[in-house]
Amino acid sequence: MRTTSIYGYRYGVSLEAKAALQEIRDAVEIELAGFLTEQSDYLKTISSDLTPVAQALSSFLLDSGKRLRPLFAYAGCLSAGCNPQTPTIKAMASLELLQACALIHDDLMDGSDTRRGKPSIHRHFESMHVQDELEGFAPAYGLAAAVLLGDLALVWSNQMLNAAELTFKQFQDVMPIHDEMRVELMAGQFLDIHEQTQKTTDLPRSQKIARYKSGKYTIERPLHIGAALSGKQSPELLKALSDYGLPLGEAFQYRDDLMGVFGEPSVTGKPAGDDLREGKRTVLIALTDAACTESMREESKKYFGAPDLDSQGISILQEIIITSGAKEKLELMIDQLTDQALRAAEDELIAQAAHPLLLELAKIATKRST
Amino acid sequence: MRTTSIYGYRYGVSLEAKAALQEIRDAVEIELAGFLTEQSDYLKTISSDLTPVAQALSSFLLDSGKRLRPLFAYAGCLSAGCNPQTPTIKAMASLELLQACALIHDDLMDGSDTRRGKPSIHRHFESMHVQDELEGFAPAYGLAAAVLLGDLALVWSNQMLNAAELTFKQFQDVMPIHDEMRVELMAGQFLDIHEQTQKTTDLPRSQKIARYKSGKYTIERPLHIGAALSGKQSPELLKALSDYGLPLGEAFQYRDDLMGVFGEPSVTGKPAGDDLREGKRTVLIALTDAACTESMREESKKYFGAPDLDSQGISILQEIIITSGAKEKLELMIDQLTDQALRAAEDELIAQAAHPLLLELAKIATKRST
Numbered sequence: 001m002r003t004t005s006i007y008g009y010r011y012g013v014s015l016e017a018k019a020a021l022q023e024i025r026d027a028v029e030i031e032l033a034g035f036l037t038e039q040s041d042y043l044k045t046i047s048s049d050l051t052p053v054a055q056a057l058s059s060f061l062l063d064s065g066k067r068l069r070p071l072f073a074y075a076g077c078l079s080a081g082c083n084p085q086t087p088t089i090k091a092m093a094s095l096e097l098l099q100a101c102a103l104i105h106d107d108l109m110d111g112s113d114t115r116r117g118k119p120s121i122h123r124h125f126e127s128m129h130v131q132d133e134l135e136g137f138a139p140a141y142g143l144a145a146a147v148l149l150g151d152l153a154l155v156w157s158n159q160m161l162n163a164a165e166l167t168f169k170q171f172q173d174v175m176p177i178h179d180e181m182r183v184e185l186m187a188g189q190f191l192d193i194h195e196q197t198q199k200t201t202d203l204p205r206s207q208k209i210a211r212y213k214s215g216k217y218t219i220e221r222p223l224h225i226g227a228a229l230s231g232k233q234s235p236e237l238l239k240a241l242s243d244y245g246l247p248l249g250e251a252f253q254y255r256d257d258l259m260g261v262f263g264e265p266s267v268t269g270k271p272a273g274d275d276l277r278e279g280k281r282t283v284l285i286a287l288t289d290a291a292c293t294e295s296m297r298e299e300s301k302k303y304f305g306a307p308d309l310d311s312q313g314i315s316i317l318q319e320i321i322i323t324s325g326a327k328e329k330l331e332l333m334i335d336q337l338t339d340q341a342l343r344a345a346e347d348e349l350i351a352q353a354a355h356p357l358l359l360e361l362a363k364i365a366t367k368r369s370t
Numbered sequence: 371m372r373t374t375s376i377y378g379y380r381y382g383v384s385l386e387a388k389a390a391l392q393e394i395r396d397a398v399e400i401e402l403a404g405f406l407t408e409q410s411d412y413l414k415t416i417s418s419d420l421t422p423v424a425q426a427l428s429s430f431l432l433d434s435g436k437r438l439r440p441l442f443a444y445a446g447c448l449s450a451g452c453n454p455q456t457p458t459i460k461a462m463a464s465l466e467l468l469q470a471c472a473l474i475h476d477d478l479m480d481g482s483d484t485r486r487g488k489p490s491i492h493r494h495f496e497s498m499h500v501q502d503e504l505e506g507f508a509p510a511y512g513l514a515a516a517v518l519l520g521d522l523a524l525v526w527s528n529q530m531l532n533a534a535e536l537t538f539k540q541f542q543d544v545m546p547i548h549d550e551m552r553v554e555l556m557a558g559q560f561l562d563i564h565e566q567t568q569k570t571t572d573l574p575r576s577q578k579i580a581r582y583k584s585g586k587y588t589i590e591r592p593l594h595i596g597a598a599l600s601g602k603q604s605p606e607l608l609k610a611l612s613d614y615g616l617p618l619g620e621a622f623q624y625r626d627d628l629m630g631v632f633g634e635p636s637v638t639g640k641p642a643g644d645d646l647r648e649g650k651r652t653v654l655i656a657l658t659d660a661a662c663t664e665s666m667r668e669e670s671k672k673y674f675g676a677p678d679l680d681s682q683g684i685s686i687l688q689e690i691i692i693t694s695g696a697k698e699k700l701e702l703m704i705d706q707l708t709d710q711a712l713r714a715a716e717d718e719l720i721a722q723a724a725h726p727l728l729l730e731l732a733k734i735a736t737k738r739s740t
Contacts, residue, residue, distance in 0.1 A: 046554070046561075046578075046582065049561055129567060134568070135566070135569055141567055148479075148559050151475065151520070154525075155524075179533070182525040183526070187420055189518050190515070193515070194419050197499060
C-alpha cells in the first residue's frame with residue numbers, strides 16, 4: 001500500500017532523486033564521450049579533413065545539455081520496475097545524438113546564430129570558411145555542413161543504439177516506438193515551420209505542434225522507450241506513462257515558449273526575444289492574438305517576425321503579451337498540466353521507486369529559470 | 371569448373387540477367403509503394419497539413435530511379451548463393467529511402483533547381499509557398515521542408531529496415547555494415563562540399579571523395595549488405611565483392627562526373643553543365659587542371675563555378691576539358707576500372723548465378739546514355 005503521495009512532495013526537494021538523476025547523467029556522459037571518441041577516430045582514418053566535423057559534434061554534445069530524454073527513458077525503465085544495465089544506458093544515451101540532429105537542423109531552419117551561448121553549427125562552419133579564407137560562399141558552406149552534421153548525428157544515434165548490445169527482445173520492443181518517435185519529431189517540426197507560413201494563429205494547431213515536437217518526442221516516447229527496454233512494459237503501463245508524459249511535455253514546451261520571449265540570454269543561451277524575431281507562432285502567441293485588442297494587434301504586426309527587431313520592439317511585444325493576459329494564462333496552463341502529470345504519476349502501475357524521479361523531472365522540465 | 375567467362379560477356383547481352391533485374395526492380399517498387407502508402411496514411415492521421423509531405427516523398431520515390439542500390443544488394447545476396455525472400459527484399463528496398471535523403475539534401479546543398487527533370491524538393495516547397503501566397507520568406511520554407519523531408523526519408527529508411535522482419539542473425543550481420551555505409555556516405559558528402567572550398571584541385575583527394583560518395587555507398591556496401599542478409603557471408607566473400615564493387619563504384623562516379631559536364635538535360639534530368647555552374651571539383655576537373663595550359667587555366671577561371679554560367683561559357687569549359695585530354699583520359703579510366711571490376715567478378719567465391727547480374731549491373735552503372 002502507498003504511504004506517501006508524490007503529489008504532496010511537489011514543493012519539497014528529494015535529494016535522493018537529484019543524486020540518482022546526476023548519476024544517470026554522468027553515466028550517459030561517459031557513454032557518449034566513449035562513442036564520440038571512437039567515431040571521431042574512425043572519421044580521421046578516412047581523412048584529416050573530417051577533424052572539424054568530429055570536433056564540432058563532440059563539442060556540441062559534450063559541453064552542455066540537460067540530458068532530458070535519457071533521463072526520462074531512465075525513469076520509464078524504473079517505472080517498469082527495472083534498474084538499467086550498461087546496454088540500456090547506451091541505448092538511452094543515443095537519444096542525445098538524435099536530439100543533436102534536431103537542434104542542428106532546427107537552428108539552420110530558424111536561421112539561429114547561437115545555441116547554448118555558442119555559435120550554431122552553420123554559423124560555426126561559416127566562420128571557419130571566412131577565417132580560413134576558403135573558396136566559395138561562406139553561408140552555403142555553413143548550410144551544407146549543418147545539413148550533413150545533423151544527418152551524421154542522426155546516423156550515429158542509430159548506430160549507438162544498434163551497437164548497444166541489446167537483446168533481440170529489447171530490440172523488437174524498442175524499435176517500433178523509437179521509429180514512431182522519430183517520425184513524430186519530423187512531423188512536429190514540419191507542422192511548426194508550416195505554422196509560421198499561416199495567415200492566422202490557431203490555438204489547437206499550436207497545441208498539436210507542442211504535443212508532437214515536445215510532448216511526445218521529449219517526454220512520452222523516451223518514457224516508453226525506457227519501459228520497453230525493461231522488457232516488462234504492458235499497454236497499461238505505457239498508457240500510465242503517457243498520462244504523465246503528454247501533459248508534462250506540453251507544459252515543458254510552453255515553458256520553452258515563455259523563455260523564447262521573456263528569457264534572459266544568459267539562461268537561454270539565445271539572444272533576447274529570439275522567438276519574436278523569428279515570428280514563431282507558439283501557443284503563447286495564439287493566446288495573445290485571441291485576447292488582444294485590435295490596436296494591440298496592429299501594433300504587434302509592426303514588430304513580430306521582423307528580422308531587425310531591436311530591444312525596444314521586443315519590449316513592446318512583451319508588453320502586449322503581458323497586457324493581453326496571455327503570459328499569465330500560459331503560466332496557469334503550465335501549472336495545471338504539471339499538476340495533471342503529477343497526479344498521473346501516482347498511478348499504481350508505475351513502480352514506486354520511480355515516483356521521486358518523475359516528480360524531480362517534472363520540476364526540471366517546467367521550472368522558470370533553466 | 372567454370373565453362374564461360376563473365377569477362378567474355380562484356381559486350382554481349384544477357385536477357386536473363388536483364389529480366390531478373392527487372393523482376394527485382396518490380397518487387398522493390400511494390401515494397402516501397404506499400405511502405406509509402408502506410409506511412410502517408412499515418413502522417414495524415416497526425417494532420418492534414420502533412421499531406422504535401424507525404425505526396426512529395428511518394429512522388430520523389432515512386433516516379434523514377436534506377437534502384438541501383440537494392441539491385442547491388444540483390445546481387446550481393448545472390449553472390450553468397452542465396453535467393454532473397456520478402457523480408458530481405460524489404461531490407462534492400464529501404465536503401466532507396468536512404469538515397470532519397472541523400473538526393474534531397476544534396477540538391478539543397480548544391481542549390482540545384484531540378485532532379486530527374488522535376489523541381490528539387492526545396493524548389494517544390496518554395497513554389498508552393500509562392501503559389502499559395504503563404505506568409506514569410508519562400509526560400510526559407512523550401513530550405514526547411516527539404517531538411518525535414520530528407521530527415522524523414524532517412525528515418526523511414528531505417529524504419530522500413532527495422533520492420534522488415536529480419537531474423538536476429540540477419541540483423542546482427544547487416545547493421546554494422548549498414549551503419550558504416552551511412553557514416554561513409556555523410557563523410558564522403560562532407561569531403562565533397564569541403565573540396566569545393568579548396569584553392570587547388572587534387573586528384574587523390576577527388577578520387578577519395580568518389581570512393582566514399584559512390585564506390586562504397588552505391589556499390590560496395592549494398593553488395594555487402596546483400597551478402598550479410600544471406601547469412602552466408604565470409605570475410606573472403608566480402609573482400610571479393612569489394613574487389614568488384616570499389617573499382618566499379620569509382621567508374622560509376624566518373625561516368626556521373628562526365629554526365630554532369632557533357633550530359634544532355636533530357637537524359638540527366640538536370641540543366642546542361644550543372645556541375646560546371648556549381649564549380650564541382652571532380653576527378654574530371656582535377657585531371658583537366660593538371661593537364662591544361664596556363665592560358666586555358668586562366669580562361670577556365672572566368673567561367674568555372676559562375677552562378678550565371680550560360681551555354682557559351684559551358685561550351686568554352688567543355689572545350690578546355692576536351693582539349694586538355696582529361697575527358698579521354700577519364701573515359702579510359704572508366705574502361706580500365708570496369709575491366710578490373712569484371713575480372714574481380716570472376717572470383718570463384720562468388721556464386722556463378724550472380725555473374726551475369728554483376729556484368730549487367732556493371733553495364734548499367736557505367737554506360738554512357740543513362
